[in-house]
Amino acid sequence: MKDDLAGQATLVTGAGRGIGAAIAREVARQGSDVALVDLGSYDEAAVVAAELRALGRRTVAIRADVSDFVAAEGAVQEAVGALGRLDGLVCNAGITRDGVSWKLTEAAWDAVLDVNLKGCFAFCRAAAPVFRAQKRGRIVTIASINGMRGKFGQSNYAASKAGVIGLTKALARELGPSGVNVNCVAPGFIRTEMTAKLPAEVVQRAVEESALGRLGETDEVAAVVSFLLSDRARYVTGEIIKVDGGQYI
Numbered sequence: 001m002k003d004d005l006a007g008q009a010t011l012v013t014g015a016g017r018g019i020g021a022a023i024a025r026e027v028a029r030q031g032s033d034v035a036l037v038d039l040g041s042y043d044e045a046a047v048v049a050a051e052l053r054a055l056g057r058r059t060v061a062i063r064a065d066v067s068d069f070v071a072a073e074g075a076v077q078e079a080v081g082a083l084g085r086l087d088g089l090v091c092n093a094g095i096t097r098d099g100v101s102w103k104l105t106e107a108a109w110d111a112v113l114d115v116n117l118k119g120c121f122a123f124c125r126a127a128a129p130v131f132r133a134q135k136r137g138r139i140v141t142i143a144s145i146n147g148m149r150g151k152f153g154q155s156n157y158a159a160s161k162a163g164v165i166g167l168t169k170a171l172a173r174e175l176g177p178s179g180v181n182v183n184c185v186a187p188g189f190i191r192t193e194m195t196a197k198l199p200a201e202v203v204q205r206a207v208e209e210s211a212l213g214r215l216g217e218t219d220e221v222a223a224v225v226s227f228l229l230s231d232r233a234r235y236v237t238g239e240i241i242k243v244d245g246g247q248y249i
């Protein structure tokens, strides 16, 4: 299926690996130029950028900490400067620092809320003036089904992702009148480096929870994000779309 992002430019955070890299590849496949923002996986983001440039796309890899408002504004400006425009923003960067609530440290709470929630807001805030001025834009945030159902050992992560869902709905209302759609994708258990470190029994439980009886792949999340960035989803906003193989139901 063609989402046709030809001639567009998309900024993806956390694009060095995992779901973010898959999103960068998919939007490029659909014709979009791409700005790849990352911090710890910046070098990998630069490699993906070079790969997509070889396909004929304009790309730029940007090193930025998503939780830093100033860095977020700088990254959006750099993306617009390098690509000449900005049509879509995907707030994907995220981390986990799991632990039961009675043992969870302040540092683990702050780190997860800073990257997952503040980082998402920082980029939406930085891109909003661009989108409002051109009266068009698409924002896709990445939450998690664990932000909807809660998860043992993930009070910080679940709270951050529930926050992303609330943020998505508020921004959909604020930016809708300016022609900006804001939607959220909530993945279930997807095979990435983030989940590779989890114990085998946790992985097995996710497989058993899933109606489809398997884990998800990064390209299966990227396909839905690409759809939401496209004109095919132009009357969809404020929506939370689970991509979880039925894990939540």
Ligand SMILES: NC(=O)c1ccc[n+]([C@@H]2O[C@H](COP(=O)([O-])OP(=O)(O)OC[C@H]3O[C@@H](n4cnc5c(N)ncnc54)[C@H](O)[C@@H]3O)[C@@H](O)[C@H]2O)c1
Binding pocket: 013, 014, 015, 016, 017, 018, 019, 020, 037, 038, 039, 040, 041, 042, 064, 065, 066, 067, 092, 093, 094, 095, 115, 119, 142, 143, 144, 145, 186, 187, 188, 189, 190, 191, 192, 193, 194, 195
């Ligand atoms: N993998 C899953 O099962 C799953 C499920 C639900 C939701 N998610 C969400 O999907 C998103 C991507 O997850 P993933 O599995 O690909 O993770 P990942 O750890 O493989 O990739 C995350 C990327 O974000 C980058 N990043 C982290 N902190 C950053 C910061 N401060 N500034 C800039 N970049 C930063 C990392 O360097 C990395 O490249 C996250 O928001 C995650 O919470 C993942």
